[in-house]
Amino acid sequence: MxxxxxxxxxxxxxxxxxxxxxxxxxxxxxxxxxxxxxxxxxxxxxxxxxxxxxxxxxxxxxxxxxxxxxxxxxxxxxxxxxxxxxxxxxxxxxxxxxxxxxxxxxxxxxxxxxxxxxxxxxxxxxxxxxxxxxxxxxxxxxxxxxxxxxxxxxxxxxxxxxxxxxxxxxxxxxTPQNHDYLTGIVSHFPHIIAASIVRQTEKLSEEDSLIPRLAAGGFRDITRIASSSPEMWKDILINNRENLIELLNHWQEEMDWVKTLLEKENSSAIFDYFYQAKEFRDGLPIKEKGAIPAFYDLFVDVPDYPGVISEITGYLATEKISITNIRILETREDINGVLVISFQTEEDRQRAERCIRSYSSYATSIGS
Structure with missing residues (x-):
């Protein structure tokens, strides 16, 4: 055309x-x-x-x-x-x-x-x-x-x-209305929750300096979307406020229910709560792209010696595999570090895993 x-x-x-x-x-x-x-x-x-x-x-x-x-x-x-x-x-x-x-x-x-x-x-x-x-x-x-x-x-x-x-x-x-309702549920609302978890952790960290150190790794991963543009999310929330207010009301009811289960020490209901969440989450499409960009991460145990990171990125460059982000998880001294490499697609992540395994003798522990 x-x-x-x-x-x-x-x-x-x-x-x-x-x-x-x-x-x-x-x-x-x-x-x-x-x-x-x-x-x-x-x-x-x-x-x-x-x-x-x-x-x-x-x-x-x-x-x-x-x-x-x-x-x-x-x-x-x-x-x-x-x-x-x-x-x-x-x-x-x-x-x-x-x-x-x-x-x-x-x-x-x-x-x-x-x-x-x-x-x-x-x-x-x-x-x-x-x-x-x-x-x-x-x-x-x-x-x-x-x-x-x-x-x-x-x-x-x-x-x-x-x-x-x-x-x-x-x-x-x-329809435009259905769009805002659906994206409110699977995109806009999760961003609010991620930001609220980080905000609460920040406030509590004023009382205990150990919290930021313990919040590395998995905590950073589950709240990663809280790093999105504040300016963009200000506009999104204001323009979809009716749906988000309704969702926040439902969320408050959900949290009140969890609070009640804890107060009553209802272990069976608490088990069911997490079991049902796990069942629904595990049944979600794996290879589909959804409202929130997926993260294709590779975790590589690496020894602590000068140049190891450039060595690994060099392997990927040789095979023309592009990365979107790279970071090191905080670890204890005298053990292997964990290198986290992010990719644009699952195919790139799999290619990178095969590449690193083929080039390096020490990369015996690699996972997604």
Missing amino acids: KGRVFVIGLGLIGGSLALCIKKDHTHSTIIGFDINSEQARLAKMLGVIDEIAVDIQAGALDADLIIIAAPVNDTKTIIQSLSELPLKPDVIVTDTGSTKSKIVENAISLKERGITFIGGHPMAGSHKSGVSAAKEILFENAFYLLTPEKDAEKSKVILLKDWLKGTNAKFLTI
Whole structure:
């Protein structure tokens, strides 16, 4: 397909979508704009986009597809700006925001001009951010939620999917309200819980300095999503507050129930509580990509000698296996350390495990 695609916001998501479209629509032209001019310059240098727009108006006027890959509140402002421009009558405008109801409501200004807006949410992410982290495979097998209005032309939805087919994502079409309810349950609410656990631990650590040391390792892993952007999550919570207030009420009831079980020392009910949680959790899809990006981690026991980390990363570089993050777990003295290496996909994690085992004689203890 040939046309001009304008991407507003050249971070991880916007950059990755640009790469997917370039890969699958080789005759199209990708124009990019970012409020951070350095990001735009880098996107052009890396070949993520073909042209840099000096402002939103310059990029939007001749576009056949406009993708807004910006924070939720910024997206609403951008939509208003676009509605005041003489856009092509058959242009499609879409976004990538994590909430949909408020954005779709805001897009009425485009609809009144006869412009098609189709809400979108690619449910994928990475440990890294910025256009330098953009990848063609970021959305592969991920859910891509589309939230067109009831009276939206089906041909326009099909056309948008065609533009985005290079993502190799799984497209689902739902209402904006259903989107916010579902993502509230499986994404937004867990982020609140993770942040609250960390906040409580921080407060308690003021009384006991040993707590931060003991909170390394597994505690860091189960609360990892609390390290997400505060600015982004402020916007998400405000824009999905009705659903989240309801979920918080349910959560309070759940915690009151657990508190009652403890007060009554009801061991059988406590067992059932954890058993049912385990059964449901173990039954969740393993290879599916969900609302929260999965972490493909490899744990490697390594001896304590100079250069061991560069040695292992050198093995991976030789086999051209990319890593997204690397860290060392705090351990006791005089025993092997634990190196934690994160990867973009499960396939990369498995390749890395085979690679390290084949190259190093000491890596006898490796696990996911």
